[in-house]
Structure formats: structure tokens, C-alpha cells
Amino acid sequence: xxxxxxMEGPVTLSEEAFLTINCTYxxxxxxxxxxxVQYPGEGLQLLLKATKADDKGSNKxxxxxxxxxxxxxxxxKGSVQVSDSAVYFCALSDLNTGGFKTIFGAGxxxxxxx
Amino acid sequence: DAGVIQSPRHEVxxxxxxxxxxxxxxxxxxxxxxxxxxxxxxxxLLIYFNNNVPIDDSGMPEDRFSAKMPNASFSTLKxQPSEPRDSAVYFCASSFHRVxxxxxxxxSGTRLTVV
Numbered sequence: 001x002x003x004x005x006x007m008e009g010p011v012t013l014s015e016e017a018f019l020t021i022n023c024t025y026x027x028x029x030x031x032x033x034x035x036x037v038q039y040p041g042e043g044l045q046l047l048l049k050a051t052k053a054d055d056k057g058s059n060k061x062x063x064x065x066x067x068x069x070x071x072x073x074x075x076x077k078g079s080v081q082v083s084d085s086a087v088y089f090c091a092l093s094d095l096n097t098g099g100f101k102t103i104f105g106a107g108x109x110x111x112x113x114x
Numbered sequence: 115d116a117g118v119i120q121s122p123r124h125e126v127x128x129x130x131x132x133x134x135x136x137x138x139x140x141x142x143x144x145x146x147x148x149x150x151x152x153x154x155x156x157x158x159l160l161i162y163f164n165n166n167v168p169i170d171d172s173g174m175p176e177d178r179f180s181a182k183m184p185n186a187s188f189s190t191l192k193x194q195p196s197e198p199r200d201s202a203v204y205f206c207a208s209s210f211h212r213v214x215x216x217x218x219x220x221x222s223g224t225r226l227t228v229v
Contacts, residue, residue, distance in 0.1 A: 100209075
């Protein structure tokens, strides 16, 4: 079945450091891939998405490229801020095999120190 | 748009009591999802609806859980009787099925504590 695996946290960085959060997936079809962010006490918010191989999703300085050959969708940001501290979820949705359900990874907590 | 609205934000109840969680999706969205989030199990999909019809309830943990969507603007998740292991944050999310756009909009969640 479809699944998502992301790196365990927490990840602790200093402000302005480079961020990478790894995400790999397993899918029998051609899923759409997403990153969501959850701030304390809030629901998840869609951060970015990519719907086909080699697509790059980007938003608020974050980027992720859909790599079909490595089944990966790693999240990157060139210079993190304290306000980026949150939990980040990688997710996939495959209409052909999973219906209209989204499968979420376990989440990676990011702490950014001033 | 006010987004997905859930109520209450917090609920504390005693074991054995009935609990009802409420959700108002974004107007025009045709899919509605109920998720449960715990530290141990992460995000779990409980049930989802399409055009008010339940499509997949395989994630509903037990018969104590039930969900309804009587119209396009309202859904409930009910637990009867509640147990301490039901303590979690329950999220509602909605989406509009459009080719190339499958992202969800989540509500702020209901934090349920069963004592």
C-alpha cells in the first residue's frame, strides 16, 4: 500500500541555517505529494505541493522537488527563522489507488534558535 | 471565508459520557474528513464524506464512534460512551476535488480529554 516516511525529529537549527527534512514515499501509482505545517495549537496548513514528477513546489521560501527516480520529496529552506518552528508533515494522495485520502507521515518537529 | 470551523476547541468529559464534536466545512467544498491526532499514532483518518455521503469509514476505531453529515455545511463526530483512550485532538478538514488541486484545509481542532 501507499506510505510516507520522514526523518525523525526534533531538528534543532540556529536562525539563518539551511534546512532539509527528508521524505520518501511508497506508492503503486502516480501520487500527488504535499508538505503541511502545524504551528502549536493549530491545525495543519498546506505549505506546498507537487502533482507530477520533476515538479517543484514552493512557498514562503520553502521548496520541494518531486523525484520519482528516488521516490523522494525533501523539504528545503535556505535560511530558517525562529517563526519557522513548527511540525512539518509530508503527505501523499493517489486518486488511482487510494481514493481521495491523504496519507501523512509521522511529522518532523523543527526548533529554530535565535 | 472563515475557513473550517470546529467546536468546541476544548472538551473535558468523564468516562462513559457522550461527546459530540462539530465541524463546518468551507462553503463549496465537496469532501470532508475527520482525523485524530495523538503522540503515539500520529494523524489517523477516521472517516471521509463526499457530497455528504460517507465514502470510507474503515478508520473508525469502534462502534462507539459515529459520524454524520446531514448537509453540506455541517458534520458531527460522536463518541458514545467515551473512554480515556479516546483523548486526542480531533481535526476536521475539507477539500474541493479539482484536477491538480488535492490539498486540504484543516480546522483548528478539538482537544478532547476523557477523565
